[in-house]
Amino acid sequence: MSDKTEHLHGTLDALILKTLSRGPLHGYAIARWLEDTTDGALVIEEGSLYPALYRLEKRRVIEAEWGTSELGRRAKFYALTPRGRAELRQRTEEWARFAAAVSRVLLPVT
Amino acid sequence: MSDKTEHLHGTLDALILKTLSRGPLHGYAIARWLEDTTDGALVIEEGSLYPALYRLEKRRVIEAEWGTSELGRRAKFYALTPRGRAELRQRTEEWARFAAAVSRVLLPVT
DNA sequence: CGGGAGGCCTTGACAATCTAGGTATCGGTG
DNA sequence: CACCGATACCTAGATTGTCAAGGCCTCCCG
Numbered sequence: 001m002s003d004k005t006e007h008l009h010g011t012l013d014a015l016i017l018k019t020l021s022r023g024p025l026h027g028y029a030i031a032r033w034l035e036d037t038t039d040g041a042l043v044i045e046e047g048s049l050y051p052a053l054y055r056l057e058k059r060r061v062i063e064a065e066w067g068t069s070e071l072g073r074r075a076k077f078y079a080l081t082p083r084g085r086a087e088l089r090q091r092t093e094e095w096a097r098f099a100a101a102v103s104r105v106l107l108p109v110t
Numbered sequence: 111m112s113d114k115t116e117h118l119h120g121t122l123d124a125l126i127l128k129t130l131s132r133g134p135l136h137g138y139a140i141a142r143w144l145e146d147t148t149d150g151a152l153v154i155e156e157g158s159l160y161p162a163l164y165r166l167e168k169r170r171v172i173e174a175e176w177g178t179s180e181l182g183r184r185a186k187f188y189a190l191t192p193r194g195r196a197e198l199r200q201r202t203e204e205w206a207r208f209a210a211a212v213s214r215v216l217l218p219v220t
Numbered sequence: 221c222g223g224g225a226g227g228c229c230t231t232g233a234c235a236a237t238c239t240a241g242g243t244a245t246c247g248g249t250g
Numbered sequence: 251c252a253c254c255g256a257t258a259c260c261t262a263g264a265t266t267g268t269c270a271a272g273g274c275c276t277c278c279c280g
Contacts, residue, residue: 008236009267009268014216015215027259028257046260047237047262073244075258095117095213095216096217101148101151103209106125122267157268158268160229182276185226
């Protein structure tokens, strides 16, 4: 239905961090939230999501804790660490610069 | 000096096509032009560029012809095919949607 | 003569994503 | 009751595209 999401490359981490910046969430909810708030423009495959979460946890930019979801299911909640906030700031800035550069090239009508 | 350009993933093809949309250029000039017009925000490594050009040529969205550069050197000039123009349109649209979605998530201050 | 810039190319490593599976629980429906 | 879809997690393997680092050749300039 929608795009090749290969674009995500290098962006997923930032998206996850940003999603968590409004409070802890479990993995499934992160994917849901991203897809919902972008009206399906972003599709987060579970095969990308969980490895990404694991990476981020290992680098201590997020931390995990088992809990119970809104629907009463066992779920692992992730929260941003201070390092995570710092990294989010930096990644966001990188994205902004990159996106601006690409848009400057791509969007002008020739 | 500048960013990790890993972001390029999936975007390089579109950037090349767009660069060629203003007329044939040789590989080296494509990289130069992209870096210049983005003030160095985009850095195109030759190890990414030439494989990309080869891919695009094989898919017949660009075609190559040997010629002579402005400086009198042997150089391979690439030109957009009709299929290339179509693909450029499509890729540009995809990028726009993707970038809009990511920006919508990433840029709001929380 | 040496070196840098212009030009092209390739090999191998690496990193991130996707595909496609798997597990388990719960709620609703035929 | 049997089943299926949604919720929730996880993983192995293939794929892909980028990067790093090299090599090649020619021209020009100091």
